[in-house]
Each structure stands twice: as structure tokens, then as C-alpha cells.
Amino acid sequence: MDAELTRRHWQGHDYDGDFHMYDGKLPIVATGMKHLQEHGPAGAVVRRFGRPHHQTLIEAIGNPRREAYDARKQAEYAARRREHQQEVRCIAAQHRAEREARRPVCVGCGTRFTDERWKAIEPAGWGARWETHPHLCENCKQRAITTER
Structure with a gap:
């Protein structure tokens, strides 16, 4: 044969x-x-x-059985990838929520600090300028400075 x-x-x-x-x-x-x-x-x-x-x-x-096997493996990979991306999104949302919970609040008016203001009141090293009103937002700080003068 x-x-x-x-x-x-x-x-x-x-x-x-x-x-x-x-x-x-x-x-x-x-x-x-x-x-x-x-x-x-x-x-x-x-x-x-x-x-x-x-x-x-x-x-x-x-080779249809191999093509079916490859398609099944691709679907499994895609499902694992979607699962991972969802986990990453949940972790990122949790980090954002935790960060927002730590965001300072102005003692004068009660508004949350902007990112720029928050960065300005954070210690930046020995040579950094000293912040005069670290517990006030930018608007309340300007009013306080004007009042002091």
C-alpha cells in the first residue's frame, strides 16, 4: 500500500x-x-x-482540530486578558479613591485642594520655600495674605 x-x-x-x-x-x-x-x-x-x-x-x-484548538486557546487568552484588565481598572480606581481620601481640605472654606496646591504644600527638600498657609486653599491663602498686610 x-x-x-x-x-x-x-x-x-x-x-x-x-x-x-x-x-x-x-x-x-x-x-x-x-x-x-x-x-x-x-x-x-x-x-x-x-x-x-x-x-x-x-x-x-x-487541520481543523488544530484550528479549533488554537481558537479555543485564543479565546481563553482573551478572557484572561479581559479579566486582568478589569483587575487593573479596579486597582486603579481604588488607588484614585485612596488618593482622594488623603487630599487635604481647606480649613477656611472646606474645599478640597487642587493637585497644584497639594503639591505646593508638600515638603520638597531643604532648599524649598516655606509655605506660609499650608492649611488654606489658594483663594483663602490670598485673602489671608491680603488681610495680614
């Missing part, structure tokens, strides 16, 4: 029982005029060595 003599050229290797890996192998297919006349060239007229039934040419040279 021709298929047995050429087995090492076309037989795939089992991959975890999910599909056969055909890397480095040749898909050897055969058909007959009788099948071509009955079903036409687009019909299930081709027999691939190692497969039990006739297929279309595209099916015979393809």
Missing part, C-alpha cells in the same frame, strides 16, 4: 490528545476521476493519507 510506504512523510504527531501536529510533513492527497465526475472538484472527493473519509480539498489539506 502506498500510504504505508510514505507514512513517515505525512503522519502527524499527537499533541496532548487534542490534535495532530503536521509541522515538517506533507499532506498527501488522492482522488479518482469517478469521484470528480460524480461530485465535481469542489465536492468531498479527496482522500488524505491517514484520514478515514473523503473531504473537500481545503478540508483535506487543513
Whole structure:
């Protein structure tokens, strides 16, 4: 039998029982005029060595179980990625909420400090200018300075 003599050229290797890996192998297919006349060239007229039934040419040279395996793995990866992104968004939201909870409030008017004002009252090192009214927002600070003069 021709298929047995050429087995090492076309037989795939089992991959975890999910599909056969055909890397480095040749898909050897055969058909007959009788099948071509009955079903036409687009019909299930081709027999691939190692497969039990006739297929279309595209099916015979393809590896549908591997394609299904790859699609399943891609879907799993996409699901894990979406899950991870959701976790990252939740952590970022939690960090933003914690930061906002730490944001100083003006003792004069009760408004929360802007990012710029918050940064201005933070200690910046030995050479930094000393903030005269660290518990007041910018507007209340300006009023306090004007009142002091």
C-alpha cells in the first residue's frame, strides 16, 4: 500500500490528545476521476493519507482540530486578558479613591485642594520655600495674605 510506504512523510504527531501536529510533513492527497465526475472538484472527493473519509480539498489539506484548538486557546487568552484588565481598572480606581481620601481640605472654606496646591504644600527638600498657609486653599491663602498686610 502506498500510504504505508510514505507514512513517515505525512503522519502527524499527537499533541496532548487534542490534535495532530503536521509541522515538517506533507499532506498527501488522492482522488479518482469517478469521484470528480460524480461530485465535481469542489465536492468531498479527496482522500488524505491517514484520514478515514473523503473531504473537500481545503478540508483535506487543513487541520481543523488544530484550528479549533488554537481558537479555543485564543479565546481563553482573551478572557484572561479581559479579566486582568478589569483587575487593573479596579486597582486603579481604588488607588484614585485612596488618593482622594488623603487630599487635604481647606480649613477656611472646606474645599478640597487642587493637585497644584497639594503639591505646593508638600515638603520638597531643604532648599524649598516655606509655605506660609499650608492649611488654606489658594483663594483663602490670598485673602489671608491680603488681610495680614
